[in-house]
Amino acid sequence: MIVVLPIAALVWESKKDGAHTFWQVVRSPEATAALKLTLVAAVIVALVNAVFGTVIAWVLVRDDFHGKSLVNAVIDLPFALPTIVAGLTLLSLYGPHSPIGVDVAFTRTAIVLALCFVALPFVVRTVQPVLHELDREMEEAARSLGASEVAVFGRIVLPNILPGILSGVALAFARAVGEIGAVVLISGNLPYRTEVSSVFVMNRIESGDSAGAAAVAVVLLVVSFAILLGIGGLRFLVTRHERHA
Amino acid sequence: MSIEIRNVTKRFGEYAAVDGFSLEVASGSLTALLGPSGSGKSTLLRIVAGLETPDEGEVVLAGELATELAPQKRGVGFVFQHYAAFKHMTVRDNVAFGLKIRKRPKDEIAARVDELLKLVGLQAYGARYPAQLSGGQRQRMALARALAPEPKVLLLDEPFGALDARVRAELRDWLRRLHDEVHVTTVFVTHDQEEAMEVADRVAVLNEGRLEQVGTPVELYDTPTSEFVMRFVGDAHRLADRLVRPHDIALAREPSGRAVEVEVERITLLGADVRVDLVDGHGERLVARVPREELEELGLERGEILWAQPAAERVFVD
Amino acid sequence: MRRFAPRFVALGYLTVILLAPLAMVFWRTFEHGLSPFWHSLSSQETLHAFQVTLMITAIAVPLNTVFGVVVGLAIVRRRFPGKGLLNAFIDLPLALSPVVVGLSLFLLYGRTGWFGSWLTRHGVQMLFAWPSMALATIFVSVPFVAREVIPTLRELGDEQEQAASTLGASPWQTFWRITLPSIRWAVVYGVVLTTARCLGEYGAVAIVSGRIVGKTETATLLVQDSYERFDATGAYTVGLVLAAIAVVVLVIMTLTKPKESTA
Numbered sequence: 001m002i003v004v005l006p007i008a009a010l011v012w013e014s015k016k017d018g019a020h021t022f023w024q025v026v027r028s029p030e031a032t033a034a035l036k037l038t039l040v041a042a043v044i045v046a047l048v049n050a051v052f053g054t055v056i057a058w059v060l061v062r063d064d065f066h067g068k069s070l071v072n073a074v075i076d077l078p079f080a081l082p083t084i085v086a087g088l089t090l091l092s093l094y095g096p097h098s099p100i101g102v103d104v105a106f107t108r109t110a111i112v113l114a115l116c117f118v119a120l121p122f123v124v125r126t127v128q129p130v131l132h133e134l135d136r137e138m139e140e141a142a143r144s145l146g147a148s149e150v151a152v153f154g155r156i157v158l159p160n161i162l163p164g165i166l167s168g169v170a171l172a173f174a175r176a177v178g179e180i181g182a183v184v185l186i187s188g189n190l191p192y193r194t195e196v197s198s199v200f201v202m203n204r205i206e207s208g209d210s211a212g213a214a215a216v217a218v219v220l221l222v223v224s225f226a227i228l229l230g231i232g233g234l235r236f237l238v239t240r241h242e243r244h245a
Numbered sequence: 246m247s248i249e250i251r252n253v254t255k256r257f258g259e260y261a262a263v264d265g266f267s268l269e270v271a272s273g274s275l276t277a278l279l280g281p282s283g284s285g286k287s288t289l290l291r292i293v294a295g296l297e298t299p300d301e302g303e304v305v306l307a308g309e310l311a312t313e314l315a316p317q318k319r320g321v322g323f324v325f326q327h328y329a330a331f332k333h334m335t336v337r338d339n340v341a342f343g344l345k346i347r348k349r350p351k352d353e354i355a356a357r358v359d360e361l362l363k364l365v366g367l368q369a370y371g372a373r374y375p376a377q378l379s380g381g382q383r384q385r386m387a388l389a390r391a392l393a394p395e396p397k398v399l400l401l402d403e404p405f406g407a408l409d410a411r412v413r414a415e416l417r418d419w420l421r422r423l424h425d426e427v428h429v430t431t432v433f434v435t436h437d438q439e440e441a442m443e444v445a446d447r448v449a450v451l452n453e454g455r456l457e458q459v460g461t462p463v464e465l466y467d468t469p470t471s472e473f474v475m476r477f478v479g480d481a482h483r484l485a486d487r488l489v490r491p492h493d494i495a496l497a498r499e500p501s502g503r504a505v506e507v508e509v510e511r512i513t514l515l516g517a518d519v520r521v522d523l524v525d526g527h528g529e530r531l532v533a534r535v536p537r538e539e540l541e542e543l544g545l546e547r548g549e550i551l552w553a554q555p556a557a558e559r560v561f562v563d
Numbered sequence: 564m565r566r567f568a569p570r571f572v573a574l575g576y577l578t579v580i581l582l583a584p585l586a587m588v589f590w591r592t593f594e595h596g597l598s599p600f601w602h603s604l605s606s607q608e609t610l611h612a613f614q615v616t617l618m619i620t621a622i623a624v625p626l627n628t629v630f631g632v633v634v635g636l637a638i639v640r641r642r643f644p645g646k647g648l649l650n651a652f653i654d655l656p657l658a659l660s661p662v663v664v665g666l667s668l669f670l671l672y673g674r675t676g677w678f679g680s681w682l683t684r685h686g687v688q689m690l691f692a693w694p695s696m697a698l699a700t701i702f703v704s705v706p707f708v709a710r711e712v713i714p715t716l717r718e719l720g721d722e723q724e725q726a727a728s729t730l731g732a733s734p735w736q737t738f739w740r741i742t743l744p745s746i747r748w749a750v751v752y753g754v755v756l757t758t759a760r761c762l763g764e765y766g767a768v769a770i771v772s773g774r775i776v777g778k779t780e781t782a783t784l785l786v787q788d789s790y791e792r793f794d795a796t797g798a799y800t801v802g803l804v805l806a807a808i809a810v811v812v813l814v815i816m817t818l819t820k821p822k823e824s825t826a
Contacts, residue, residue, distance in 0.1 A: 058573075059570050080816065081763065081809040085802045088802045090584050140323070143295075144295075144296070145343035145390070146347060185790055224658075241375075241376060
């Protein structure tokens with residue numbers, strides 16, 4: 001009950017002032033800009049994470065070096081750390097007064113950076129178990145049939161870890177779309193430039209326009225839901241071979 | 246393609262899985278590597294395939310040194326005990342894999358796949374996924390897959406080990422007939438001596454990473470060169486100071502020659518033969534196999550005292 | 564060399580994104596010496612903020628733990644209509660933006676909201692006061708215990724419980740002596756995750772609390788507020804304490820992590 005009611009209220013409120021007002025707010029340049037930024041950033045982060053997350057998972061499962069278990073533990077840090085502190089840490093290194101002279105505060109790069117931080121664990125943690133379970137003999141069979149190492153990875157390993165990657169991507173995307181804490185400090189929340197939808201919604205509430213806020217929130221929910229469904233569908237397709245055994 | 250293994254040693258830490266092993270395999274032959282678990286036979290096979298590299302020694306394929314050669318370049322077909330099927334590909338795609346890697350034209354691939362599926366009896370299953378096949382079917386697919394790129398050597402690592410007894414027997418026959426048709430140099434690994442004897446032209450017996458004896462199945466059975474081989478290939482029991490095969494124990498009511506006094510513990514009828522469990526004066530157990538008629542002639546019963554004598558031929562003295 | 568390339572890529576990425584920034588926080592906090600750090604840490608504002616955070620956490624964690632275990636048991640061991648739906652709803656807070664959560668609560672419990680008007684008439688203030696903040700925090704941290712308990716219960720199977728009942732144990736005894744001990748580490752891990760989430764909550768609480776300094780400010784809200792007031796040291800101080808707590812949480816997490824598959 002705690003879960004369902006608030007959502008219902010949200011949808012209701014967004015309709016309060018009528019459909020016309022709904023679209024008015026949503027279509028407004030500021031809202032559209034925020035929405036676009038949020039979605040594009042989330043897609044970039046999901047993709048970056050898909051690549052690096054897989055590499056990290058690979059290294060953790062197949063490679064061995066001193067301090068590997070430490071690295072493995074550190075991956076979970078974004079889960080444990082408050083998002084606002086995450087934003088602060090990134091700001092300290094990549095913002096004004098940066099000791100290495102890199103200042104991306106108030107830029108869109110900063111947003112992507114912050115979102116990469118919070119989404120880091122997702123792909124890694126969904127790919128690790130799949131990679132671990134992978135039948136190494138399939139790779140050996142491929143080699144014995146003449147496949148180069150690249151072909152072994154591309155034709156054998158990758159297709160089999162793809163469901164894991166997709167799950168992680170879905171989680172990372174959902175997280176990135178909704179994130180506020182990590183982004184709010186480092187992005188500066190400049191309207192039309194570095195304002196993400198979550199910040200936009202919060203500003204609307206604080207200005208008293210809760211209907212407008214609700215409208216944008218609903219749109220964001222619907223779009224995210226659609227994308228997640230898409231990823232889920234993709235995952236379903238890719239795991240065709242596991243069914244009706 | 247002939248295979249020559251020269252003095253190969255492979256260690257895992259302190260433990261030598263293969264220890265100074267040498268063997269020559271003639272082109273076109275069907276050879277079995279037979280031995281108990283841990284005898285190093287699988288490791289040896291994988292070294293020939295290039296899936297492991299030896300610490301010492303050489304592997305020569307068709308007269309050329311291949312020890313450092315990657316598995317991709319050896320032209321070797323490998324069949325795994327647990328099939329190693331490409332789960333995410335259909336049966337057709339599995340079989341076609343080696344050919345696709347070699348970038349053969351599409352119609353050539355399709356024709357070859359059809360040919361092989363027919364050969365292994367899986368024509369109707371081309372569009373299925375491995376998860377939908379039985380163990381025996383998966384292994385046949387794995388064989389077709391290994392044969393598709395026309396390897397010069399076919400290596401099988403306990404290929405029927407994961408299957409149940411009946412399927413195992415069927416596939417054994419089937420492998421023999423396949424070899425008769427296809428004539429690829431084939432080496433397979435097994436711990437089942439019956440399998441080795443039934444299928445192979447020549448059998449190499451391994452123990453603790455070393456070669457004990459190599460020869461035809463008959464040679465190994467009739468003239469074993471060590472106690473290990475005698476016990477491993479067929480049954481053998483101690484009688485006095487000799488090792489005797491159950492069929493070679495003659496039972497009589499009167500002592501003669503080097504006969505030993507034994508007591509009958511149990512008599513079991515096994516079709517045309519009878520198994521007689523005996524125990525000698527020192528408490529050592531042994532088993533004799535006698536034909537039915539002899540049982541009736543002697544009128545044997547439990548608890549009787551008899552005299553057991555090794556028959557003149559086929560006795561191994563340490 | 565090719566063998567090592569993935570390793571360097573992975574470690575490089577981690578350093579840039581994760582490790583280097585973290586090291587910086589330490590540096591920044593003590594940049595101007597120990598005394599400003601101490602001053603910030605012991606200020607009324609800071610202490611109050613931590614008090615609020617801890618109080619809310621102390622409410623949310625036990626509630627969600629009990630809920631998680633109960634729901635976990637219900638889902639795995641019983642059949643009832645709507646079970647699949649319940650399962651999906653438990654995961655919902657993970658997919659939702661905290662802002663959306665805050666907004667929904669704001670709408671429900673505000674003066675003109677569905678429940679709000681009723682509550683205001685009875686003198687209960689939800690918004691801009693701790694009750695809504697607690698509710699928000701409870702909502703976002705609902706999934707963790709349940710998500711750890713469910714797979715563990717599934718794997719264990721109910722044979723042990725069946726054995727206990729044949730030996731005469733009542734349902735309560737079975738639960739207390741058999742079920743609970745067998746899921747103990749899953750529960751601990753779930754509690755740790757829940758706690759970390761509660762301590763770190765920002766978005767939802769920011770909306771429903773009104774961020775009234777000294778009254779409804781949590782530690783996370785204080786970090787943001789300090790930074791925007793140009794009190795960098797203050798922000799870093801609180802941030803460091805939260806980071807330190809996070810590291811402790813991480814250590815406990817690593818130690819109690821269920822044996823899935825980390826090579």
